[in-house]
Amino acid sequence: MKIRSGGHDYDGLSYVATVPFFVLDMFNLRSIDIDMETETVWVQSGAILGELYYRISELSKTHGFPAGVCPTVGVGGHFTGGGYGNMMRKYGLTVDNIVDAYFIDVNGRIHDRKSMGEDLFWAIRGGGAASFGVVLAYKIKFVHVPEIVTVFRVEKTLEDNATDIVDQWQHVASKLPKELFVRLVIDVVNSSTRTGGSTVRVSFISLFLGDSKTLVSIMNENLPLLGLSQSDCIETSWIRSVLFWTDIAIDSPTDVLLNRTPSSSYLKRKSDYVKQPIPKTALEGIWEKMIELQPAQMIFNPYGGKMAEIASTATPFPHRAGNLWKIQYLANWNQGGAETAQRYIELTRKLHRYMTPFVSKNPREAFLNYRDIDLGVNHNDRGSYLEGRVYGIKYFK
Known part of the structure; x- marks a missing residue:
């Protein structure tokens, strides 16, 4: 039996095998029940992250959840494996913010945290729950985000001193304020000046839970070689920062996050x-x-x-x-x-x-x-x- 929530398993293990199998597709189990008073959500395993983020944003501009940056990823697999996102330095992983779960064991019995016991509850928060049974839903805690967050994307090539900037980044990135996450995406692009016609490009992509003025000050103190300026920064809402990180136009309607269709490459x-x-x-x-x-x-x-x-x-x-x-x-x-x-x-x-x-x-x-x-x-x-x-x-x- 293969259990699939979003179908994003990188090696296709939720829907491919060399022996006969069947898929338990969680597609129709994707309700999201939000309780603003307790700042918690019951989210079923078949929901995608984009649906979760969108439903939270409908009710609050100052709440979010620290999960992945790809909105078409399914909640079930992402949560059970210890999913992470660009707020993990502030709030940890998905599994660090789960407080309860509904779980079906091999005998078809439905359990919550109390009836399954703490050992099993521990195991299904990062251990890959399919080894133990089927998680129907997780109860998660909101986290607080400011009304205005700041994002940037700055690209540097080897000709732009990328090596020195990466060297500086690796010594400070884990020590920056918790509110700041700076990812590097490193690829090869064409060059008109280097022998061989290719160069390495490093894209510095960031989410900061605060305003752009504070961000520029932090960056210029800790990573001055990047030369970040306020013109590189975009102040926006947390929900629109999700669009930015997904390479969706930041002014797009946020209901684009409800699209469950992943890329086909x-x-x-x-x-x-x-x-x-x-x-x-x-x-x-x-x-x-x-x-x-x-x-x-x-x-x-x-x-x-x-x-x-x-x-x-x-x-x-x-x-x-x-x-x-x-x-x-x-x-x-x-x-x-x-x-x-x-x-x-x-x-x-x-x-x-x-x-x-x-x-x-x-x-x-x-x-x-x-x-x-x-x-x-x-x-x-x-x-x-x-x-x-x-x-x-x-x-x-």
Whole structure:
């Protein structure tokens, strides 16, 4: 049985198998019951994040929820794997803000937190609930956001001193005020000045829970090489910041978040955690490798803040204090066919292998929600535990 809420499993494990199977699709279970008095929401597993955000925004300009930046992601899978977003440095993960759940066990009995017990409630908040049963709904806590937040996107290439700026970012990103999240998206683009015609571009993308004047002051004190100015910043509401982060025009009607249709491109994703700054000379080597392996990309998501304050045993999600940032490796392509897919997948694997000296070790940690069958699979037979242990240690340390 495959359980699907939004169908965003990166390796398709919610709807693909090599043996006969059926899909339990949660599509019709997507009610969202908001209680403003207690600042809580019961949200069913088949809802998408965009629906949740939109329904919250209908009732309040000063509440939000710290979950992912892709609005078509399903609540069920996102929550159960320890979903994160651009407010995690302030409020932690989805699982850090869940207070109850409705859960069906193997015997068809429906439980809430009290009847399932604290051990099972702990496990379904970051441990991948499909291993234990079916989560029908989660009860979550709102978080407070200001009426005005600030976003920016600033792009720098190697010719714009990107290496020095990334080097400065890696030393400060996890130490910035909790209200500030600055992500890096690193890809390869054409260059008219570099030998070979390609250069590395680094996009600095941010959400700040505050006004632009304060943001510019913080950035110029901590990351002066970026040269952020107020003209780079957009002050907006939290709900419209969701549009900005999804590359939707920020002045679009916010009900666009109700669209459940995801992008249709093919993709491969992998993950890593970084615990020590990468030497500047090594960054230069990484850029050369990315140019060689284009169009493989990387995204750096900073940790610190609230993430460093929550114990690694508080939920099954263990990647807390000691992590500077998480890497997402990605490749996207539009052409079908096994040969094309294998080419792009291998580019991503090669970049992942190249990064081995610079990431966590013993184990080399990975993020459960970036499901990656390269780490291992099991065959649901007598050896399942030993097979699962291989990748389980990477996901859960």
